[in-house]
Amino acid sequence: MKKTLIALFLLSAVAVMAQKPRPDAFPPVPDTLSPKAITMATTLEEMDTWDKYPTYEVYMAMMQRFVDSFPDLCHVDTIGTSVQGRLILSLAITGSDLNDMYRPEFFYSSTMHGDEVTGFYLMLRLCDTLLRSYGTSQEITSLLDRTRICINPLSNPDGTYRGGNNTVARAMRYNANYVDLNRNYPDPFGTDPLEPLQPENEAMINYVSQHSFRLSANLHGGSEVMNFPWDSYTSFEQLNEHSEWWKQVCKRFVDTCRLVDSQRFRDVTNSGYIVGGDWYVISNGRQDYFNYYHNMREMTMELSTSKTLSTTRLDHYWQCQSHALINYIKEIHNLDDSSSVGIVAPVVNMRAYPNPTTGAVTVEGTRGTYHYDLSDRPTGVYIVNVEGRPVKVVKH
Numbered sequence: 001m002k003k004t005l006i007a008l009f010l011l012s013a014v015a016v017m018a019q020k021p022r023p024d025a026f027p028p029v030p031d032t033l034s035p036k037a038i039t040m041a042t043t044l045e046e047m048d049t050w051d052k053y054p055t056y057e058v059y060m061a062m063m064q065r066f067v068d069s070f071p072d073l074c075h076v077d078t079i080g081t082s083v084q085g086r087l088i089l090s091l092a093i094t095g096s097d098l099n100d101m102y103r104p105e106f107f108y109s110s111t112m113h114g115d116e117v118t119g120f121y122l123m124l125r126l127c128d129t130l131l132r133s134y135g136t137s138q139e140i141t142s143l144l145d146r147t148r149i150c151i152n153p154l155s156n157p158d159g160t161y162r163g164g165n166n167t168v169a170r171a172m173r174y175n176a177n178y179v180d181l182n183r184n185y186p187d188p189f190g191t192d193p194l195e196p197l198q199p200e201n202e203a204m205i206n207y208v209s210q211h212s213f214r215l216s217a218n219l220h221g222g223s224e225v226m227n228f229p230w231d232s233y234t235s236f237e238q239l240n241e242h243s244e245w246w247k248q249v250c251k252r253f254v255d256t257c258r259l260v261d262s263q264r265f266r267d268v269t270n271s272g273y274i275v276g277g278d279w280y281v282i283s284n285g286r287q288d289y290f291n292y293y294h295n296m297r298e299m300t301m302e303l304s305t306s307k308t309l310s311t312t313r314l315d316h317y318w319q320c321q322s323h324a325l326i327n328y329i330k331e332i333h334n335l336d337d338s339s340s341v342g343i344v345a346p347v348v349n350m351r352a353y354p355n356p357t358t359g360a361v362t363v364e365g366t367r368g369t370y371h372y373d374l375s376d377r378p379t380g381v382y383i384v385n386v387e388g389r390p391v392k393v394v395k396h
Helices: 001-019 054-071 118-133 138-146 199-209 245-260 286-293 313-333
Strands: 074-081 087-093 105-110 147-154 213-220 224-226 272-273 297-304 349-355 359-366 368-374 382-385 389-395
Touching: 001 224, 001 349, 054 074, 054 087, 054 199, 074 118, 074 199, 087 118, 087 313, 105 118, 105 245, 105 286, 118 138, 118 297, 118 313, 138 313, 213 286, 213 313, 224 245, 245 272, 245 297, 286 297, 297 313
Parallel strands: 105 147, 105 213, 213 297, 224 272
Antiparallel strands: 074 087, 087 147, 224 297, 349 359, 359 368, 382 389
16 A cells, blocks of 8 residues: 555656646746836727737826717726725626616626736736627627626736736736735635735635635636646545536637637646646635635636736737637626526536537537527637537637
């Protein structure tokens, strides 16, 4: 028996060593200016081309413009302020259909590590796309009418604008107190953080406590992989009870991205997803805290191999991931309301044909036959809700 346990341990160690190290596994390197092409938008008009990062003032103006342009669809919440007094904001978006009063709450939050700014850009562009598509896209209109979506594009503004409000080129991982915000949450498994709870995290905890988020994601960069609970344990030590559900959700996300660029999400695992602790065990992380204490499911999305992505690559990453990011929001409707944290709906075999499809698709349910037309939809993986159950359809 002892030999068997030793063998299992060695196999586990080899598997972990074969994977790319987690981007936060090592201490910070000496500060240097980024050699990448970093272009900043200094006006709202310059940001309209979506090929730049916003200055802090432009970011503030963008959030206000969303509200001014779409007052019936969104408002800005102030989550709190950073150590240096910068605002931590969230845009709350929901449709105007009053016939559906109950709407589950979804949360995207990005860039708690200040130099991981791909998600910052993607979240701003996602806000813009959701608002502009309401009323013209049946898919987005239906999603907003059935869901309350909160998007926090930047949760560590002091780290991102460490070099001043006009550039992200000198962004750093930490907040202004040089604390790693993803090692600063109360740990559900008994380890206290080394530093006092930071104002950014205290504000985030209070904000989440005021809501009933059922599904969320925390956006990072430095690798490309879907990281799901737990971070504090390997799957051998303690398997998350929703592990199989997470695998299905992660696979749908990765598959959708790879339809646009087949090389995405391959630098850590071939599948593109992993249990956090199987990649690298950490304590006092945000993901485990919110999953354990706040009655919600949250995963960590590592969205780009570069932490501070060159602005010349921003549009490509949007084209690759935008549909997957929208699909992930839809996953909230595949949770069973009978569970406090959501259980996947019972699996019922439903035949969808043709699948993949270039347009029309037929789904045979238990109570009838259903027809859907995806002709005007972009290439991707779609989740079709049939009789209250998710059916995966691939559009080519």
